[in-house]
């Protein structure tokens with residue numbers, strides 16, 4: 001979605017620029033004013049599409065949080081997405097997949113997102 005809207009934005013901006021140039025050409029005649037307006041609208045639409053993705057990225061400030069689960073009976077450890085109500089040393093309903101022992105939350109961490117993930 002992000003890439004498509006960027007391509008569409010670039011196409012609209014370039015197409016709008018060309019239409020605008022056509023409209024400014026005195027040889028175009030009576031249609032020049034219409035082309036000028038259409039070109040302006042296309043360019044502004046293209047620009048808003050190009051900048052829309054950037055704005056969304058800035059808004060996304062909440063960092064992903066993970067919960068580390070540890071088994072009390074063996075050395076089993078698991079990291080899963082944080083769920084509401086998770087806290088350190090909270091006993092869990094689920095049993096250990098290795099030894100069927102009781103498991104508890106060992107830690108809750110905020111994970112810094114890898115910057116490479118957002119690039120393509």
Ligand SMILES: [Zn+2]
Nearest residue numbers: 071074096099
């Ligand atoms: Zn275990």
